[in-house]
Amino acid sequence: MSYEVTATRRRPQHFEDLIGQEFVAETLKNSITSGQIAHAYLFSGPRGCGKTSTARILAKALNCEKGPTPSPCGTCAHCLEITKGSSLDVIEIDGASNTSVNDVRQIKDEVMFPPNSSRYKIYIIDEVHMLSTSAFNALLKTIEEPPPYVVFIFATTELQKVPATIKSRCQQFNFRLVPVEKVKNLLADAAKELGIQADDEALYWIARESTGSIRDAYTLFDQVAAFSDGHITYDKIRDKLGLVGVDRLNELFEKCAAGKPDDALNVLDSYLQSGISIEQLISNSANYIRSLLLIKNGITKESLLGNASERYSADVIKTWNAIQIERALSIFLQLYRDVRYSLSPRYELELAFSRLCWLSQYVSPAEVKAAVDSAHALLSGAAAAPQPKPAGTPHQSVSNAAGANDTAAPETTRQEVQQPADDQQDVPPAAQGTPSGIPHFSALDEMPETGSPPPDTSEAGQNHPFPDGGALPPEQTAAASGARNVPSADNANPYAAPIVSPENTADAWSNTDAPPDGDYAPDDETPPENSDMSSDDEGTETSGPAEETMPVIDDPSDPQQTALYTTAAGRTVTVAQLRGSVTAQLSINDAMTASALMQTFPWTVRNNEVSTQIESPYQKARLEQHVKDITVILAEICGRPVNFSVTLKEKAPAGQAHEIPLQVKILCSVFKGNITGGKK
Secondary structure: OOOOOHHHHOOOHHHHHOOOHHHHHHHHHHHHOOOOOOOOOOEEEOOOOOOHHHHHHEEEEEOOOOOOOOOOOOOOOOHHHHOOOOOOOEEEEOOOOOHHHHHHHHHHOOOOHHHHHOOOOEEEEHHHHHOOHHHHHHHHHHHHHOOOOEEEEEEEEOOHHOOOOHOOOOEEEOOOOOOHHHHHHHHHHHHHHHEEEOHHHHHHHHHHHHHOOOOHHHHHHHHHHHHOEEEOHHHHHHHHHHHOOOOHHHHHHHHHHHHHHHHHHHHHHHHHOOOOOHHHHHHHHHHHHHHHHHHHHOOOOOHOOOOOHHHOOOOHHOOOHHHHHHHHHHHHHHHHHHHOOOHHHHHHHHHHHHHHOOOOHOHHHHHHHHHHHHHHHHHHHHHHHHOOOOOOOOOOOOHHOOOOOOOOOOOHHHHHHHHOOOHHHHHHHHHOOOOOOOOHOOOOOOOOOOOOOOOOOOOOOOOOOOOOOOOOOOHHHHHHOOOOOOOOOOOOOOOOOOOHHHHHHHHHOOOOOOOOOOOOOOOOOOOOOOOOOOOOOOOEEEEEEOOOOOOOOOOOOOOHOOOOOOOOOEEEEEHHHHHHHHHHHHOOOHHHHHHHEEEEEEEEHHOOOOEEEEEOOOHHHHHHOHHHHHHHHHHHOOOOOOOEEEEEEEOOOOOOOOOOOOHHHHHHHHHOOOOOOOEE
């Protein structure tokens, strides 16, 4: 008797023999039992999973002498002829070699004749997706309304290539890959039939290599059994087929985990010299790393790993975390794609193992983000934490020192607030307030202390937040400066903002318990009749229309503070006060233009003409667009029409070098940067 391969010898003959396709078997058995037999079936799925075998079993079930029955006898003449492939009424056609429309026309002519001796004439067309479009179109009418004794069974591995018109006329059954555990059990049964002893590790390897195809598993089993001398072991498979093996991979990957590239490359060279192909080594390494990743995630199922979990190196599993193992697997998957186009596949392989030697230092983007988030939280907590105060020093803010109460703080109190503690005078400014654990640049320790408040030049001993003449927001102007509203003497212009003149500055801004005369009426007095006084929701009384106080900025070094300007009402103000008042009123409706106006300097006032300069051409264009608004505000403040003009300030010659601040020099030195531009 001639030799018969295992895949043919163990081909399923009954629905119960279909391993991994229980759904298909049960559905077909129930259809035959109930007599609901379709005229066309479409079997789709991967190779070697039982499509053709199921078609033959269905043909035997329909034509068996005891049928139609879900359990054909397998001994009658019809069953034996179908098993041997010699039945005249069961025609198997290879769709890959009969693709033309003429072949389909021959089928259309044959279906007109009834079966020779069987109950049904069955056409099994394998690889039906190979038929041409014309052949499919010619077959449509036949499979839609065939004679009652004709059954079509189509099988394909590429369902997407079958036209939708064919699919809609057939009952579709999707075949699935067989699990590794079931394939291993089938191989063990085949080994017992042949009287061959087989280790479980070797059978698991064969099952995994078959990737769920039973025919591929039987074919590889026959190959391994041929050189195993009656005992199939994993070591024999490794040596004969040129595999690396878990033990060898443990040795190689332990060198990589230890960070020894020289030893790892020497071991790699010895493997390649022994005849192991580069593609096989890449494939085995990828499988090994995958198994490490599964073990790292707590999976020890032998059918998934291919080997017992104890055989994998504990040192490698301990050294690399799950993220690093994922990175290693991605390296080898990309290596498999790139090696076919590489100048030298060996160079690519050596580069991959060299990268594995520093894999312990790899940090994923997720870990970097977590570290940045923790550092951000620490820095935010340090910034929000209150700074320690020297013992005995009252905690008094500048805003509360004057303006909040009518009584001024003593001079000694202001001096104590401004003086740092004795134990903090020797600490570098860059290190003050820095929490422990936060790195800082040592070069910043030599940086001079910045951010100190300007000298106390106001009469009330309070520093203005904008010593250059800028304006505060309108709602904070009076509170920040501590001034009281001075009644306007210009009744002809009710919208003019009251201005404090140099003569009455000391009286208006002094911190006394009693308000100036005429400021507001005492609580126990009744306002006279026909007076223009009203009461708001808070119970405070105001006289006349709402008024704003121009911020007073006293800086003797600023020439704008000494230049005086006389309004139409006869009041004398400084040019800086005029500039600040205009900026404050303009910021109510147009903050961008007010910001541009703050950058103008100096202001020159001649008669009814105000001129100034600015460095930015963009800001100059913005001010020119809003000249009308500025002149309206100037007219309200001065009580007469005043023109406003702005020109572009001339830049310094290119040959003149500007002095670079010390802080900028330090930053350039630390971060290796260059100065590319900036203002004077």
